[in-house]
Amino acid sequence: MERKTWTFSVWFLLGFLGFVVFVDGVNLWPMPMSLSHGVQSLYLSKDFGLSMKGSAYKDPSNILKDGFLRVLEIVKAAHVVDGLVTGSNAVLQGLNVVVFSLDDELQFGIDESYKLSIPATGNPIYAHLEAHTVYGALHGLQTFSQLCHFNFTTRIIEVHLLPWIIVDQPRFSYRGLLIDTSRHYQPLPMIKNVIDAMTYTKLNVLHWHIVDTQSFPLEIPSYPKLWNGAYSLSERYTMADAVEIVQYAQRRGVNILAEIDVPGHAFSWGIGYPSLWPSVDCQQPLDVSNEFTFKVIDGILSDFSKVFKFKFVHLGGDEVNTSCWTTTPHVKKWLRKQGLNETQAYEYFVLRAQKIALAHGYEIVNWEETFNTFGDKLSPKTVVHNWLGGGVAQKAVAAGLRCIVSNQDKWYLDHLDATWQGFYMNEPLTNITDPKQQKLLIGGEVCTWGEHIDGSDLEQTIWPRAAAAAERLWTSFEKLAKDPRQATGRLDHFRCLLNQRGVAAAPLAGPGRVAPEGPGSCYQQ
Template sequence: MRVSVCKVYMVNNIFSMIAFSLYIHLVLTFTTVYGWSWECNNYNGYCTRVITQSTLTPTYPTLEVCKLLCGEKDHLNLWPYPTGSITSEKDILLINSQNIKFELQDTTTKTFLDDVVDYFRSNLNIDKSSPCQDSSNMIIVLQSMSEDLSLTLDTDETYSLKTSTLDNEFRVEIIGNTVFGVRHGIETLLQLLVPYQKGDEVCLATLKSVQVYDKPVYRHRGLLLDSARNYLSVNTIRKNIDAMAASKMNVLHWHITDSQSFPLEAPSLPNMTKYGAYTEKSIYTSTDVEELVAYAKIRGVRILMEIDGPSHAGNGWQWGEQAGLGNLAVCVNQQPWRSFCIQPPCGQLNPANPNMYKVLQQLYGDIQQMVPNSGIFHMGGDEVFIACWNATEEVLDYIKDKPRTEETFLDLWAEYQNKSVAVFDAAIGNDKTRIVVWTSHLTQPDVIQKYLPKERYIIQTWVPDTDQDLITSLIKLGYKVIISTKDKWYLDHGFWGSTSYYNWRAVYNNKMYSQLHQSVLGGEVCMWGELVDDSNVESRVWPRAAAAAERLWSNPQTTARAAEGRFFSHRERLVKRGLKTEAEIPQWCVQNEGECSSYL
């Protein structure tokens, strides 16, 4: 009896093991062959993650493929979405990633476009490459209507993209009014090409027929990076430029010096970094700057360098007396700092010392060699602390025949500004460059016309959203403005003092002053550098800066709620390009659109 029971137990155990093995086999087969896929809800345009089963509803192997086909046809999951016309057929075509060829014009633009081709190949959204059967070859035609290679505030970035299919050849024609329009068209094409797994093969999937006409609403679409408070490596700056290019931003506003440090190597003024750099390795050489300028240009980004003054200038300027030039700056590192500046350490340029202007001219000349003049230069001009000059004997001697009133000090500040522009013009050899300054006491509507001619100056506003009257007044007076809304686009806020953190929705919903007003050149999001360095600046900036990128490219009438699916997709693109971006929502919400609309 015991033997019989044992045999029955063994037989049952064997059957259990066989059943378990079969179950594991089925699970592995199901997971490998079917696994997760995505289904399009044509009612709301959302892609939802499902387990593939026999169904009449089409499913797609990846979320990226689903989002090409699902949703509003005038978006195509692009970021920023185009401002012009879009037509497309919701039909997938597979591309052989190993057989992509380019046709370029044999003109002066060819070298630049060759670099754009290299950029395209390095950013193809594909993890591996293997022969892809039953797929089309792709030919990409790039054409610029202009041979002008200069990148300025007035550069035309318009482009069109059109596809066609003949036999086994998929043809993409990208035409730009300039090479920078062509570059933006390439960026759009990269977003339209997504991986498609076929067994061991990886193809590229795209829409069979697409036509896009696109151009930005605003000419100035910027990100400010501050590498003076904390040094940012050249590689970190490059990665931010990469993210800007992916988002079609076109201005890196480089706040490179401040009272804390002077890390910019000026070949004719070696004492600036000797006295001002944190370490001998925390320096941007002229070669570093030139290479960054070239790197950025291929990505459609121009570098707008800011040398702040007369305030925010301290360390790096202390060598004047030893060199027989007198005090180039005053109140440097003076304590108690609250009596001499807005933020420690203190320091302001010395408007009473003529040698200071000679040094400025040399500095501007060196910068001109590193950053070719693009017709615009930033001179800072914010947070001048009158109490510093009012406590400096040589400054008081300089204005001794005038009353010690606010107007006298504003006159002195304006004198500094006019002399600085004069030596800038002398250094670069022309007087046509537009000068950007921050809003300040000098730019108040009741005094600005006395001090700053509207033909020469662009005003960058950093007032809160509630202070639209200042922007209105400046525009009515005829000034061009760049908007950096302090309580929406200051990305350093929320980590110090009583400031608030602005999530991507707040950044996106910051409506520009007017889409149609020509006096608004554009805007910038700003990452001031007190609390960021190489370890965290990418995640503090991205993907929030990309929300501003669409605001500045398209200035959409809809809110962040309508854009969130495309935004989360774009964040995934940035991650795949190696950016350490901040997570905005759980991955489940990305994979199940519309299920987390009230999250956060």
């Protein structure tokens, strides 16, 4: 009882003072590649502004300006900043950003590095941010936002532990999060909320698993009856909606990886076009013997190419039960005529879909079953998406193919027994020691499969466990905590920061999607 009273009193006092203190004083997430700091503090000027003096990039689309304004809003955390700033020497007047590249096209492998320096003295005092691309600058802005704190006593934004020098860059180019809009429809505001939260953790790919067995919610202009497979008339996305999501994400440095999962997981396709089914009684996988099947895939990817500008498209290829092909008379006859057994027909389907995607300018991501079954036949432009077993990533890169890791025992967010500690300690490069092969492991992805997830529980299922994986994917291996207990304080702090920014991140204590056990400070849950 005495210990609880002491703890409450200390946390109450710290809350009254207006900030939270941890032992090392650094609560950045994900941890930067290198940093140094001092012990001084500055107020943020009420006229704190953005300057681009010396920058080659002129921000023609206002990507940087809008990112700066968003950061100012999240720094305020909806508080009224009405305190009086006194003493000009204690005021941080603004942020000067220098971006060296004129190009603001977002694509895989762009330079996302940045250098952030905030001096403690000067007249006037300005923070400085340098980056090769505007998207590196956006990451620097997010780091800056975590250095700012609202002081409840002075009612002014403060920056502590000055001077700061932070040099940072990502460990992996691909840092993904999957959402599933087939098992449950996700409204557009929820998808945008997820994208915003991704930027706070420096994740940079939203894998949009758009369609599956259960529903086909996306408009496909080339084949307009496909979205007859949506759950309802209101649970749909127009192509204009898709454009909006892509542009919203792009302005925040997030790519959209669109997926159509073929040939399996495709019952919903046949609601609008029943001829895509092998038969009315045996509806999936898609009919491999029907040329119309591949015309539809070509139409979808043609429409995709006008909207989804990321260099990759995901073609699925997982969990294909070929029994419909061998029990449906006309398909069985076609197989016999082509001299194919069901495994060979699966290979034929995947490779033909790959050729269609390549013709539309895409490189391909396929789930690992395709590699496990006929890996040597896949296009060299294939990325193997590991989700089932250990050792697959090692085999894929040894075969010269790129790979993404999403092993389900560690990085599936819908597995509510999977703890944040497991997310944090999951190492994508396990048993991959050859430097050339390590470069082929382009990153990883946490997956939010939607069977039990809709708009009511999406965010607390994702966060903060996805943030634990985000540090694994961003932070250099040398800077990662070797024991998750060493990262608990920082992640606790970041989880509370997410809450303050309006993100429904669940407590750290316990697995998955849990509620607080009882009354208490956010920082102790």
